[in-house]
Amino acid sequence: MNQHHQQSHRTIEIDTRLVRIGAVLTAAGAVVTWTGMAIGAFAVFTAGRRMIRDMDVPPAQQAAAKWQQAKEASRAGVRAWQSASDARNGSLAH
Template identity: 70%
Template sequence: MNHYHQSSGTIEINTRLVTTGVVLTAVGAVTAWAGMAITASAVFAAGRRIIREMDVPPTQQAAAKLRQAREASRAGMEAWHSTSGTQT
């Protein structure tokens, strides 16, 4: 059986080797995607577990930090107004 294909020029291509290469590449890509999916699943599960074990949930922490920032901003504005002699 002749596995060589004569193209329009003088290049001879071994189609069996090309086919084998394509198949191996496809198998490698599928294996890589499966590995990435398993890794992502493990990382997300660990993240969920860490969040569940927190004393204060992240949403409450964010709300508290936002309140602190607003209070600090208000205090800064009040201090600035009191030193500049204007009141709001």
């Protein structure tokens, strides 16, 4: 029974040098990954700025024009609906 008791108390021996090397390589990989992501994001951001700068009409001006068109279309729709409603009500009164 003593022999069995001694076997159950074995400890795991870990090579701490390998653990440290693994941690350093993981950290180095994370640095390389973040550097790559930053360079990629910078490239996309720069391309977007260049594209906006080269546009004939700036995005803010395009948005304002589209908003104005939407308001005018909405007003025209309301007028058409009111005209149809007035015509229907007028035809029922006669």
